[in-house]
Amino acid sequence: MSLDSRVRGETVFPDLERLLPFVSKPVQYVGGELNATVKQWDDVAVRWVLMYPDAYEVGLPNQGVQILYEVINERDDALAERTYSVWPDLEALMREHQVSQFTVDAHRAVGDFDVFGISFSTELGYTNMLTALDLAGIPLHTDQRDDSHPIVIAGGHAAFNPEAVSRFIDAAVLGDGEEAAMDITDAIAKWKSEGSPGGRAELLSRLAEIQGVYVPSFYDVDYLPDGRIHRVVPNRPEAPWRVAKRTVMDLDEWPYPKAPLVPLAETVHERSSVEIFRGCTRGCRFCQAGMITRPVRERSIDTVGKIIANGLAATGFDEVGLLSLSSADHSEIGEMAKQLADRYEGTNTSLSLPSTRVDAFNITLANELTRNGRRSGLTFAPEGGSERIRRVINKTVSKEDLIRTVSAAYGAGWRQVKLYFMCGLPTETDEDVLEIADLAREVIRAGREASGRRDIRCTVSIGGFVPKPHTPFQWAAQLGWEETDARLDRLRQTIRNDREVGKAIGFRYHDGRPGIVEGLLSRGDRRTGAIIEQVWRDGARFDGWSEHFSFEGWMAAAEIALADEPIDVDWYTTRERDESEVLAWDHLDSGLDRDWLWADWQDALNETEVDDCRWEPCFDCGVCDVMGTEIQVGPTGRSLLPLTVVDSPIPASGTEAAPSGN
Amino acid sequence: MARASRDPGREFVPPVVKVRIRYAKRGRLRFSSHRDFQRAFERAVRRANVPMAYSAGFRPHPKISYANAAPTGVASEAEYIEIGLSDHRDIETLRADLDAAMPPGLDIVDAVLATEGDLVGRLEASVWQIELPEVTELEARSAGEKLLAADEVEVERMMKSGLRKFDARAAIRSFDVRSNPADSVTCAILTVVVAHGTPSVRPDDVLAALRQVADLVPPVPPRVTRLAQGRLAADARTVSDPLTPDRVAEANPMS
Numbered sequence: 054m055s056l057d058s059r060v061r062g063e064t065v066f067p068d069l070e071r072l073l074p075f076v077s078k079p080v081q082y083v084g085g086e087l088n089a090t091v092k093q094w095d096d097v098a099v100r101w102v103l104m105y106p107d108a109y110e111v112g113l114p115n116q117g118v119q120i121l122y123e124v125i126n127e128r129d130d131a132l133a134e135r136t137y138s139v140w141p142d143l144e145a146l147m148r149e150h151q152v153s154q155f156t157v158d159a160h161r162a163v164g165d166f167d168v169f170g171i172s173f174s175t176e177l178g179y180t181n182m183l184t185a186l187d188l189a190g191i192p193l194h195t196d197q198r199d200d201s202h203p204i205v206i207a208g209g210h211a212a213f214n215p216e217a218v219s220r221f222i223d224a225a226v227l228g229d230g231e232e233a234a235m236d237i238t239d240a241i242a243k244w245k246s247e248g249s250p251g252g253r254a255e256l257l258s259r260l261a262e263i264q265g266v267y268v269p270s271f272y273d274v275d276y277l278p279d280g281r282i283h284r285v286v287p288n289r290p291e292a293p294w295r296v297a298k299r300t301v302m303d304l305d306e307w308p309y310p311k312a313p314l315v316p317l318a319e320t321v322h323e324r325s326s327v328e329i330f331r332g333c334t335r336g337c338r339f340c341q342a343g344m345i346t347r348p349v350r351e352r353s354i355d356t357v358g359k360i361i362a363n364g365l366a367a368t369g370f371d372e373v374g375l376l377s378l379s380s381a382d383h384s385e386i387g388e389m390a391k392q393l394a395d396r397y398e399g400t401n402t403s404l405s406l407p408s409t410r411v412d413a414f415n416i417t418l419a420n421e422l423t424r425n426g427r428r429s430g431l432t433f434a435p436e437g438g439s440e441r442i443r444r445v446i447n448k449t450v451s452k453e454d455l456i457r458t459v460s461a462a463y464g465a466g467w468r469q470v471k472l473y474f475m476c477g478l479p480t481e482t483d484e485d486v487l488e489i490a491d492l493a494r495e496v497i498r499a500g501r502e503a504s505g506r507r508d509i510r511c512t513v514s515i516g517g518f519v520p521k522p523h524t525p526f527q528w529a530a531q532l533g534w535e536e537t538d539a540r541l542d543r544l545r546q547t548i549r550n551d552r553e554v555g556k557a558i559g560f561r562y563h564d565g566r567p568g569i570v571e572g573l574l575s576r577g578d579r580r581t582g583a584i585i586e587q588v589w590r591d592g593a594r595f596d597g598w599s600e601h602f603s604f605e606g607w608m609a610a611a612e613i614a615l616a617d618e619p620i621d622v623d624w625y626t627t628r629e630r631d632e633s634e635v636l637a638w639d640h641l642d643s644g645l646d647r648d649w650l651w652a653d654w655q656d657a658l659n660e661t662e663v664d665d666c667r668w669e670p671c672f673d674c675g676v677c678d679v680m681g682t683e684i685q686v687g688p689t690g691r692s693l694l695p696l697t698v699v700d701s702p703i704p705a706s707g708t709e710a711a712p713s714g715n
Numbered sequence: 716m717a718r719a720s721r722d723p724g725r726e727f728v729p730p731v732v733k734v735r736i737r738y739a740k741r742g743r744l745r746f747s748s749h750r751d752f753q754r755a756f757e758r759a760v761r762r763a764n765v766p767m768a769y770s771a772g773f774r775p776h777p778k779i780s781y782a783n784a785a786p787t788g789v790a791s792e793a794e795y796i797e798i799g800l801s802d803h804r805d806i807e808t809l810r811a812d813l814d815a816a817m818p819p820g821l822d823i824v825d826a827v828l829a830t831e832g833d834l835v836g837r838l839e840a841s842v843w844q845i846e847l848p849e850v851t852e853l854e855a856r857s858a859g860e861k862l863l864a865a866d867e868v869e870v871e872r873m874m875k876s877g878l879r880k881f882d883a884r885a886a887i888r889s890f891d892v893r894s895n896p897a898d899s900v901t902c903a904i905l906t907v908v909v910a911h912g913t914p915s916v917r918p919d920d921v922l923a924a925l926r927q928v929a930d931l932v933p934p935v936p937p938r939v940t941r942l943a944q945g946r947l948a949a950d951a952r953t954v955s956d957p958l959t960p961d962r963v964a965e966a967n968p969m970s
Contacts, residue, residue, distance in 0.1 A: 317751045368762070
């Protein structure tokens, strides 16, 4: 029962099992997924535990974790297991009965592993990391850990500024994880085979020499009297001045996930997903993902076809998602959609494309992908309500284009169109946001005309904008939550008061307060860590869930944690920075040239747009030069056919894998 | 505004044959719910390329009928479903393929070609095994005697319609207690035969009844397993295999 009497790697399931009858949805804690891997503890040198710091239903489908899980488990000298956040009901019981944070694969204690990798796609998972560390018996602060504790590594998009969690993580990996995870595994295997010389400190300094690995404790930060950062300097020779991100250049060499995990419990995405490319050069200025994942690297049409065929055969899923930051931009998306639709016609397999760009081509694609299926809803993301604000954010679409596109959608049988917007963008006024109501009215009018029916709907979904590091808006002031809420309320009233179309327009919005906490954490620095620890000690958990999130809790914690500092939450969020200010993440290199980012920020303020370097000449964002990378786009001219199925656990035949033309 | 068929690719596929299946829910997968099983099974039929019949309608579903699922957290050796196939298949191969396509712990253990008669009608009663760690055989036996001596034991359960009171006693047809002499730890093992009905009396209700008549409160969560379902035998201590009539009919097609 007690943590100390166990052998390392031994299962804790018998202890956990006694608690499961008393918690909600116990199936989420038992594992047993199809395609899960359990290896013998003593057969391998390096043992990873991977975490997505949210509930199982959200964490399990995460592509990043699934990819790393597979690539690590394919090695003979390593194993990877997974752990997810436990809900407060189980957390309380685990504390009472001294059951450690566990993996769902072999139910091993998280503290027994060599490396604890945590993937952050949002900063709102930080408090859940602290719960997991604490339940695992791992000291929260890196300087209190010893050789018996795992190396805690953060990854995912939030790792591009991990300063707010720098006191809790031993290292962060910037950029694509596949190759970095291999290098880290190699380094740990070598260090262990040498007898673990120099302990934890030596291992960290070896990890710091791997490209993309940032060890926060190897850098000192000092501050100016007014609270701004004075400088960030390495305190070790092996720590580079700037840590450069990792970029996987050939996605066809990494065709993962090959056998996606199939959960027993219900999760948010029940489908087989394939990333059709990484990176985006559309240049939307608010979009951190588009900025930090450059350049564009396409996966070829035949590799995409293979991944889908294998994924469906290995899982039995009936839905395929073609993922990327802007899937319609793949150079061969038209052929891909047509050939996939041919191949899976009549098989009850549906194909989906997160379609967010507003143009007629998207409708053609969407029609193709739903050839046999339902045409329920289509989603577009104009992001800004007025053409002026769309120039500011570089999401260039004219009102006429938008109306033409949605008309085509309604005309093709789509009943509902969802439009995504942001509120609180730089330079925004009430008028920019109120134009959303005009736009929605014209969408409904045009849709009624195009479809000849009155029961069509349009949903306006809108949330507060959060400025993110490594974007042109990293210097921008975030709009306060009161102003955000007031602006959203005005928009809601305007839509509701529209007698002609008001009932056909749905309005979904997120209030501005969670955005302030997200803003505090995403542009946070090392002092922000004290707030996270305070709010967690006060009981904060699952901050991404509105029923658990407490804005008041965060503000109270910030008050306490920043009591002796000349700064406050507003300083982090609603304050505009100037060009010379040292930003907390300036020593972390996403490849983007700082001068280019500043110039792009100035262009934004001047409402000047910038093109996409896939079709226009390079505009010197800096990524390819600095990282030695290049844009990789087709068309390859290759085809999906003929189909060859490899590595399928069950022979694929019949409906799903049948080539078209049968 | 009639909704014309926008769904030409998904047509009603009528069943040619029906197959009755027994599956088990074992080990840690006893914590899966009935809905979890349904999703896993629907994926398994696709992975195993089972020629499923589909329902008519806007969103066709594979033809699968479920009967009397055991509660979440309860293991089972005897859960039953019936599936419709659009084509003939060798039944044992089908069973093995489905079993291979299901996660270990949700095991497809038996399958027969359906003949006349209604499967659900044959599921008259369940044999439940309830293991009570840290409860002695003697304590359990005396509690069981008190339970059987009562005419009626009212228990409460939260249902969709709210808290409901009902009699748990009448459905309990037999109650036996043993312990495993080879086991060093104390653990009473109950075997309880419960007739199906509405509201159904579940193992939880049996335990609630024991608490009420004999103050028996297990210190550790009991482990419950459904051992069998079927027609009640004359002694009310066993049930007959509900797939036997189909097996007999197939073996003697002329009779």
